[in-house]
Amino acid sequence: xxxxxxxxxxRPALAQSKPAKFVSPKVVAVYGVLTALTAAVTYASYTPxxxxxxxxxxxxxxxxxxxxxxxxxAGMICGGIGSAAADILLGSGIYAxxxxxxxxxxxxxxxxxxxxxxxxxxxxxAGIAVGGLCMITTYFVGELxxxxxxxxxxxxxxxxxxxxxxxxxxxxxxxxxxVKRSYPSLAAA
Amino acid sequence: MIPSIVSPLHEGKVITIRNLKYVYEGGVTALVxxxxxxxxxxxxxxxxxxxxxxTTLAKTLNGLLRPTSxxxxxxxxxxxxxxxxxxxxxxxxxxxxxxxxLFCSSVEEEIRFGPQNLGYPEDEVRKNVDRAVEAxxxxxxxxxxxxxxxxxERRRVSIASVIAMNPEVLILDEPSxxxxxxxxxxxxxxxxxxxxxxxxxxxxxxxxxxxxxHAKRVIVLSQxxxxxxxxxxGAFSDLDLLRQSNLQxxxxxxxxxxxxxxxxxxxxISPQELVFQVLRAGGIK
Amino acid sequence: xxxxxxxxxxxxxxxxxxxxxxxxxxxxxxxxxxxxxxxxLDSLLLLLGFIFLLLFLARATLSRTLFALKFVVRFMVLIVxxxxxxxxxxxxxxxxxGPVKITEPAIWRGVTSAVRVGCLATVxxxxxxxxxxxxxxxxxxxxxxxxxxxxxxxxxxxxLPTFGVLIESIKDAQRARGLELSKGGxxxxxxxxxxxxxxxIVSALRTAxxxxxxLQSRAYGARADRTYLRELSMRPADYVALTVLVALLVLPAxxxxxxxxQI
Ligand SMILES: Nc1ncnc2c1ncn2[C@@H]1O[C@H](COP(=O)(O)OP(=O)(O)OP(=O)(O)O)[C@@H](O)[C@H]1O
Ligand SMILES: [Mg+2]
Numbered sequence: 001x002x003x004x005x006x007x008x009x010x011r012p013a014l015a016q017s018k019p020a021k022f023v024s025p026k027v028v029a030v031y032g033v034l035t036a037l038t039a040a041v042t043y044a045s046y047t048p049x050x051x052x053x054x055x056x057x058x059x060x061x062x063x064x065x066x067x068x069x070x071x072x073x074a075g076m077i078c079g080g081i082g083s084a085a086a087d088i089l090l091g092s093g094i095y096a097x098x099x100x101x102x103x104x105x106x107x108x109x110x111x112x113x114x115x116x117x118x119x120x121x122x123x124x125x126a127g128i129a130v131g132g133l134c135m136i137t138t139y140f141v142g143e144l145x146x147x148x149x150x151x152x153x154x155x156x157x158x159x160x161x162x163x164x165x166x167x168x169x170x171x172x173x174x175x176x177x178x179v180k181r182s183y184p185s186l187a188a189a
Numbered sequence: 190m191i192p193s194i195v196s197p198l199h200e201g202k203v204i205t206i207r208n209l210k211y212v213y214e215g216g217v218t219a220l221v222x223x224x225x226x227x228x229x230x231x232x233x234x235x236x237x238x239x240x241x242x243x244t245t246l247a248k249t250l251n252g253l254l255r256p257t258s259x260x261x262x263x264x265x266x267x268x269x270x271x272x273x274x275x276x277x278x279x280x281x282x283x284x285x286x287x288x289x290x291l292f293c294s295s296v297e298e299e300i301r302f303g304p305q306n307l308g309y310p311e312d313e314v315r316k317n318v319d320r321a322v323e324a325x326x327x328x329x330x331x332x333x334x335x336x337x338x339x340x341x342e343r344r345r346v347s348i349a350s351v352i353a354m355n356p357e358v359l360i361l362d363e364p365s366x367x368x369x370x371x372x373x374x375x376x377x378x379x380x381x382x383x384x385x386x387x388x389x390x391x392x393x394x395x396x397x398x399x400x401x402x403h404a405k406r407v408i409v410l411s412q413x414x415x416x417x418x419x420x421x422x423g424a425f426s427d428l429d430l431l432r433q434s435n436l437q438x439x440x441x442x443x444x445x446x447x448x449x450x451x452x453x454x455x456x457x458i459s460p461q462e463l464v465f466q467v468l469r470a471g472g473i474k
Numbered sequence: 475x476x477x478x479x480x481x482x483x484x485x486x487x488x489x490x491x492x493x494x495x496x497x498x499x500x501x502x503x504x505x506x507x508x509x510x511x512x513x514x515l516d517s518l519l520l521l522l523g524f525i526f527l528l529l530f531l532a533r534a535t536l537s538r539t540l541f542a543l544k545f546v547v548r549f550m551v552l553i554v555x556x557x558x559x560x561x562x563x564x565x566x567x568x569x570x571x572g573p574v575k576i577t578e579p580a581i582w583r584g585v586t587s588a589v590r591v592g593c594l595a596t597v598x599x600x601x602x603x604x605x606x607x608x609x610x611x612x613x614x615x616x617x618x619x620x621x622x623x624x625x626x627x628x629x630x631x632x633x634l635p636t637f638g639v640l641i642e643s644i645k646d647a648q649r650a651r652g653l654e655l656s657k658g659g660x661x662x663x664x665x666x667x668x669x670x671x672x673x674x675i676v677s678a679l680r681t682a683x684x685x686x687x688x689l690q691s692r693a694y695g696a697r698a699d700r701t702y703l704r705e706l707s708m709r710p711a712d713y714v715a716l717t718v719l720v721a722l723l724v725l726p727a728x729x730x731x732x733x734x735x736q737i
Contacts, residue, residue: 023622025689026682032629033682037675039630040637058667065675082630089482089634091542092549093598094591147594148587152556153549170664171671178672181294181334253646274652282650288680289640289647292672302669306652336676350651 031078034070038062038082043089059083060168061175063103064128067111068119068176075107098146102138106131124173132165201229202265203279203357203389204250209259211245211413219245221413223259227358227391232384234392234400234421237410238435243393244285246410247360251280264357278307281356285363287347291335296327296346299335303354314353321353324383341372348376358389365396377403398439401425401459409436422456481635482542482602490532490604494712495613501715502601504723509593511726514736515586522589525596532604539599546595550588557584607631629685637678644673 023031042059063083067075083103084096114127139161143154204227211220219242227233235243248254249261252273261268263279284290293299300321304314322328325345330338335346344364351359361380365373377399384390392404400407401421409417411433417423425431425442437443445457445466452470457463485491490498505525512518529539540547557580564579605613611631615624645655648669655666729735 024686026686028622028626028629029682029686029689030679032626033633033678033685035626035630036633036637037678040634040641041671041674043634044638044641058671061667061671065671081627085630085634088598088602090545091482091599092545092595093602094546094594096598147591149549149553149591150557150584150587151560152558153553155560156552156556167664170661171667174664174668175671175675178292178294178668179675248646251650253649272654273649274654277650277652284643284647284650286643286677288677289644289673290651292669292676302653303651306654354652 030070031074034062034066034074034078035082035085038066038078039086039089042083042086057164058168058171059086060164061171063107064110064114064131064169064172065175065179067107067131068114068124068127068172069179070111071115072108072111075111076104077107079107080104094147098139098142102135102142105138106135109134119176128165128169128173132162132169135165136161202226203229203263205260205262205265206250207260207262209246209249209261210257211242211249211254212257213245219413220249223413223415225408225415225418227389229357229389230384230387231406232390232392232404233406233408234394234404235408235410236394236397236400236436237416238395241410241435242413243410244362245413247282247362247391247393250276250358250360251282252276253282274307277303277354277356279356280358280360281351281354282360283344283348283351283362283364285366287340287343288336290347290350291343294334295332296335296338296349297322297331299346300327300350300353303350307354317353317355320355321349324352325349325379340367341369341376344368345376345379352383356388358391359383360391360393362393363395364392365394365399373399395436397425397431397437397442401439401442411435425456481607482599483606484534484603485606486533486604488532488604489711490528490600492711493604493715494708495605495609496617497708497712497716497719498601498605499610499613499617501719502597504719505597506594508723508726509590509597511723511730512590513586515582515589517726518586518589518593522593522596525593525600528600529596529603532600534600534603539596542599542603543595546591550591553588553591554581554584557581557587633678633681636681637674640677641670641674644677645670647673 038059041062042057045058059082063075063079066078070078080100080103084100087093087096087099108131110127110131112127113130114124116123116127136158139157140154143149143157144151204225206223206225209220209223210218212218223242223246235246237243245254249256250263250268252268252271252275255269263271263276268276291299293302297318300318301314304317309317322331325348327342327345327349330342330346335343338346344367348359348361348364359380364376364380368376380390380392381403392399394400404421407417407419407421407423408415409431416433425438431438438446441460441463442455442457445453445463446455448467449455453463453466457466505521509518509521512521558576559574561580561583562575562577564577567575567577568581569576608628611624611628614627615621619627649655653666653669655663655670657663657666
C-alpha cells in the first residue's frame with residue numbers, strides 16, 4: 001500500500017522549514033486497526049474459553065492475512081507490533097522483543113513472496129513457508145542465544161511453531177481470499 | 190419408565206422459563222428472577238431500556254449463555270442438556286448487527302451456511318434455503334455478495350440465514366436499527382407472514398411504535414426483572430411504569446394521555462383509534 | 475464489558491506511578507541489561523529481590539502478579555525441567571539413562587536461567603502495571619518515535635478491547651447458526667475460524683474507514699511539531715531515580731568487565 005503522504009494546504013509558516021512527511025490518515029487508521037486486530041485475535045485465542053483452548057495461536061493467521069492482503073509493510077508492522085503487544089498484555093513481555101523481530105520478519109517475507117505474480121497459489125504457499133521458517137528460526141535462535149533458556153526449551157517450541165505456521169498460514173490465506181471476495185472494496189485499497 | 194406423554198397442559202408451549210437468573214463473570218447480575226412461557230405461534234415483544242437484560246435473556250434461550258440458576262425448557266427439553274447447535278434447530282436468533290454474521294461471497298452461500306452446519310440432508314437444505322429466500326424476498330440477490338448490499342438488505346440476509354435452519358421460534362434483536370420507516374415496515378410485513386404460518390416471533394426492541402403496531406404481547410424488562418407482561422394496550426396505559434424502565438410510549442399514546450380529561454381513554458395505540466375517539470368525544474375545542 | 479481483557483495498568487498513587495514514563499522505560503531497559511550481565515544465581519536472586527521490592531512499592535499483590543505472569547511461570551518451569559536433559563556437562567552426575575545424563579550443575583544452570591527470565595518478566599510487568607497506555611505512547615514519542623507512528627500505536631491500543639468484545643460477539647453470532655468451532659479436522663476447523671474472522675476483519679476495516687475520515691476532519695498531519703495539552707516534564711525525583719538506576723547498572727558492569735569479578 002503505497003499511499004502518498006498527504007500534503008496539507010495552508011500549513012503555517014512555522015512548519016514550512018520542517019516538511020510534514022506523514023503517512024496518510026488512511027494508512028494510520030488501517031495499520032492501527034490491523035495491529036489491534038492481530039493483538040486481539042492472539043489474545044482471544046489464549047483465553048480459557050477460546051475455541052482453540054490454547055493449543056493454537058490464531059494470531060499467526062492475522063500476521064499472514066495482513067501481509068497477503070495489504071503487503072509486506074503491513075505484514076511487518078502490524079504483525080510484529082500486534083503480536084508483541086499481545087505478548088505484553090498476556091504478561092509475557094520478555095518475549096515481546098523477540099516476537100517483534102520474529103513476527104515482523106514473518107510478515108515481511110510472507111508479504112514480499114506471497115504477493116509475487118499477483119499472489120498466485122504457489123507464491124502464497126512459498127511466502128507462508130519461508131516466512132514461517134524465518135519466524136521459527138528467530139524464536140529458536142532468540143530463545144537459545146538471547147534469553148539463554150537452554151536447548152531443551154528452545155527445541156520444545158519448534159514443533160508447536162511448525163503447527164502454528166501450517167494452521168495460521170492456511171487460515172490467513174483463506175482469510176485474504178474470502179475478505180477480498182466478500183468485501184471487494186478491499187482489493188481497491 | 191413409562192414413556193412420558195405430553196400433558197395437555199403443556200401443549201403448545203415452546204419455551205418455558207423458570208426462575209432464571211444470570212450473573213456475568215464480572216459480577217453483573219443481568220437477570221434476577223425471570224419466569225415466562227411462550228406459546229407456539231405467539232408474537233411477543235421484549236422491551237426495556239439499555240442494559241435491562243433483553244439480549245442476555247435471548248442468549249439464554251439458545252444456549253449461548255448458560256443460566257446461573259433456574260431452568261429453560263425448549264419444547265419440553267432442558268436447554269442445559271443441549272448444545273447451541275441443537276438448540277438452533279428450534280430457537281433461531283438473529284443478531285442485532287447483521288455484519289456479525291455475514292462472511293460468504295454470495296447471499297445463497299450465506300443462507301446455506303446454517304442448515305449445512307446442522308447437518309440437514311442436501312435436498313432439505315435446498316428446500317429450506319428456497320423458503321428463506323422467498324420469506325425475505327431475496328430472490329434477485331441470490332448471487333450477490335452480502336457485504337455489498339445496503340443495511341436493510343443485509344439484515345434481511347442475516348434473518349434469512351436464521352430462518353433457513355427452520356426454527357420454531359425466531360428471536361430478532363433490534364431488527365429496526367438503522368432501517369428507515371419503509372424498510373422497517375417491509376420487514377415487519379414479512380415477519381407477519383411467518384407468524385401467520387405458525388412461527389413464534391420474539392421481537393427485542395426499544396421502538397414502542399413497532400410494538401404497538403405489530404406485537405400481540407409485550408414483556409417489559411427492567412433491571413433483569415419482568416416488570417409487566419400483557420397486551421400492548423395494557424402495557425401503554427401505565428406511563429409511570431414505562432418511564433421507570435426508560436421507555437417512551439408511542440407518540441399517539443402520549444397524546445391520548447394528555448387528553449384524558451377530555452374523555453379520551455389511556456390505552457390508545459394507533460392514530461386511527463385516536464381520531465375515532467376524538468370524534469366520538471365531539472372533537473377537541 | 476471488557477471482552478475478557480485485562481489491562482495490566484492499575485491506577486494508584488505511588489512513587490512508581492508518578493515516575494516519568496520515560497524514566498520507567500529506560501529503567502526497564504537498564505534492568506534487563508543488568509539481568510543479562512549477571513550470571514551468578516545469587517546475584518540474580520538479589521536482583522529478583524530488588525524487583526519484588528519495587529513491585530511491593532507499586533502496591534501490586536503477589537497473587538495478581540502471578541496471575542498476570544502465568545505464562546512466564548510456565549516457561550520458567552519448562553526451562554528448569556528441560557535444561558538438564560540437553561546439558562550433560564559437569565559433575566556430579568545424578569542420573570543416567572541411555573544418552574541422557576542429568577548433572578547437578580546443569581540443574582543449577584536451568585534454575586539460573588529461569589530466575590533471569592523471571593526478573594525480565596517482572597520488570598516488564600511493573601512498567602505495564604504502573605503506566606497508562608496513553609503515557610506510554612506519549613513517552614515513546616518524546617523518546618523519538620515519530621508522531622504518526624505513535625498515533626498508529628495509540629489507535630491500536632484504543633481498539634484492542636473493542637475488538638476483543640467484537641470477536642466474542644461474532645463467535646456467538648456464528649454459533650447461533652450452528653457453527654461448532656472445536657469440531658472436525660484441520661481443514662474443517664480452519665474454515666470454521668474463517669467464519670468468525672472474516673466478519674471480524676470486515677467490521678474492523680469499516681471502523682478504519684470511519685476513523686480515517688475522523689482523522690482528516692481533525693486536521694491530522696497539519697503540522698509536524700504538534701503540541702500536547704499535558705507535556706511530560708522531568709521532576710527532581712525523576713533525575714534521582716535515573717541516577718540510581720544508572721549506578722545500579724554501571725557498578726556491576728565495571729565489576730564484571732573491568733575487574734573481572736564473577737558475579
Ligand atoms: N459480556 C458481558 N460481561 C459483563 N456484563 C455484561 C455483558 N453483557 C452484558 N452485560 C451487562 O448485563 C446487563 C444486561 O445487558 P444486556 O445486553 O442483556 O442488556 P440489553 O437489554 O440487551 O441492553 P441494550 O438495549 O443496550 O442492548 C447490563 O448491565 C450489561 O452491562
Ligand atoms: Mg441488547
